[in-house]
Amino acid sequence: MLSQVDNELLTRTNPNTPMGALFRRYWIPLVVSTELQPDGPPVKVRILGETVIAFRDTEGRVGVVEEACPHRGTSMAFAINEECGLRCIYHGWKFNVKGECVDLPSEPPESNFRHKVKLRSYPVYEGGNVVWTYLGPDDDVPPVPAFAWMDLPDSHRVVERVWQECNYLQVMENDLDFVHAAFLHRAKHEQPVKEGVLSSDLGISPSHPLVKNPYPRQVVEDTVYGQRYLAIGEADESNQVIMEIHYVFPFFTYPPRFAGEDMIFHAFVPMDDENTWSWDVHFNLTRPIDAETHLRRRGLWLDEQKRKLRNRSNNYLQDREMMKRQNFSGILGIANQDHAVTEAMGPIVDRSREHLGTSDIPLIGLRRMMLQEVRRFQNGAAPLRVNPEIVRKVYSCGAVAPKGIPWQEANPLEKEFMPTH
Numbered sequence: 001m002l003s004q005v006d007n008e009l010l011t012r013t014n015p016n017t018p019m020g021a022l023f024r025r026y027w028i029p030l031v032v033s034t035e036l037q038p039d040g041p042p043v044k045v046r047i048l049g050e051t052v053i054a055f056r057d058t059e060g061r062v063g064v065v066e067e068a069c070p071h072r073g074t075s076m077a078f079a080i081n082e083e084c085g086l087r088c089i090y091h092g093w094k095f096n097v098k099g100e101c102v103d104l105p106s107e108p109p110e111s112n113f114r115h116k117v118k119l120r121s122y123p124v125y126e127g128g129n130v131v132w133t134y135l136g137p138d139d140d141v142p143p144v145p146a147f148a149w150m151d152l153p154d155s156h157r158v159v160e161r162v163w164q165e166c167n168y169l170q171v172m173e174n175d176l177d178f179v180h181a182a183f184l185h186r187a188k189h190e191q192p193v194k195e196g197v198l199s200s201d202l203g204i205s206p207s208h209p210l211v212k213n214p215y216p217r218q219v220v221e222d223t224v225y226g227q228r229y230l231a232i233g234e235a236d237e238s239n240q241v242i243m244e245i246h247y248v249f250p251f252f253t254y255p256p257r258f259a260g261e262d263m264i265f266h267a268f269v270p271m272d273d274e275n276t277w278s279w280d281v282h283f284n285l286t287r288p289i290d291a292e293t294h295l296r297r298r299g300l301w302l303d304e305q306k307r308k309l310r311n312r313s314n315n316y317l318q319d320r321e322m323m324k325r326q327n328f329s330g331i332l333g334i335a336n337q338d339h340a341v342t343e344a345m346g347p348i349v350d351r352s353r354e355h356l357g358t359s360d361i362p363l364i365g366l367r368r369m370m371l372q373e374v375r376r377f378q379n380g381a382a383p384l385r386v387n388p389e390i391v392r393k394v395y396s397c398g399a400v401a402p403k404g405i406p407w408q409e410a411n412p413l414e415k416e417f418m419p420t421h
Contacts, residue, residue: 002351013270014049024136025383044077063097066120146388149283157283158291178231179359182214196262220365229362242411254396274347299333
């Protein structure tokens with residue numbers, strides 16, 4: 001459990017909060033690149049309690065700017081995107097991707113007033129079919145992100161962002177919970193899945209190590225980029241299985257996967273204190289993946305605002321007959337199952353009322369690290385920064401080894417991932 005004070009410290013990320021200030025020191029995924037078309041509609045995005053506008057200009061350049069027009073404060077989400085700039089529909093003021101005012105038609109032609117006006121803009125990086133932005137101080141911009149999946153061909157990955165209606169921390173804690181897969185995601189019969197695909201929309205087959213090990217031994221290892229979590233269980237009579245999850249500070253994860261399975265990367269970006277942008281990147285380092293199959297098995301059918309059609313208002317279409325015969329939860333879609341249980345906790349779960357067990361070891365490790373980092377930051381220490389070339393090598397890949405071999409030998413942590421202290 002956490003004290004209410006610590007819970008507040010970790011879960012509040014809006015402006016003028018310690019965790020919010022820390023998160024702003026990192027590159028943040030904002031929109032999928034294909035959401036922005038040259039001279040297309042600007043996209044309004046809520047992030048860390050602020051609203052920004054993203055757009056792609058006539059020449060393909062991306063801008064991320066504050067929502068309020070500096071003239072009278074109306075929303076630039078209504079703006080006309082044309083001829084390399086956003087033009088406010090209220091009085092026609094126009095701004096380029098740098099936030100510079102390039103036209104002021106409501107002022108006399110000889111006026112130089114436009115040179116005194118600026119729309120706040122934010123740094124932008126486009127990579128991995130994602131538009132990233134940075135909301136922190138201009139003098140502390142970190143190296144651009146370089147995750148394992150970002151340099152792959154589009155055929156080798158599928159990227160999606162989804163509105164999840166609860167605080168980011170309960171979403172991320174769910175992702176580090178090995179044991180929930182043995183229950184929430186369990187299918188009652190073996191599932192016919194395509195090569196590389198973990199599950200069907202019903203769930204994960206009973207024979208998969210994630211399902212057949214409901215109480216594995218769990219270990220937390222500190223790394224230079226965050227933490228690694230391991231779950232050691234049984235593969236068969238002769239072999240053990242060592243599953244791993246990687247946490248890359250501040251809100252990125254690689255859930256457990258094995259050789260031959262398509263991998264997955266998650267980012268859990270606070271929209272505000274009670275909502276999260278959940279990012280899912282399915283990828284394979286060596287071959288194309290079946291994007292349609294992954295989208296279908298996840299079961300997240302969305303509206304134009306990226307909110308789920310299966311949601312709390314319709315009980316995620318839980319089917320009690322399905323629960324009896326086909327899967328543990330009665331909910332279709334492996335990701336929809338996760339959304340159901342995390343959103344049902346409420347907008348921000350009260351962790352002072354928890355009763356944690358041995359299955360919760362990764363969560364405890366995560367909370368300790370996050371509290372340590374935010375307190376260091378409050379005391380004037382620099383944010384945790386990692387060489388992007390190290391982060392590029394991080395992804396999840398479990399191991400199978402004969403019983404009796406120490407897990408440290410069966411699935412060792414790379415030396416360059418180990419902290420020096």
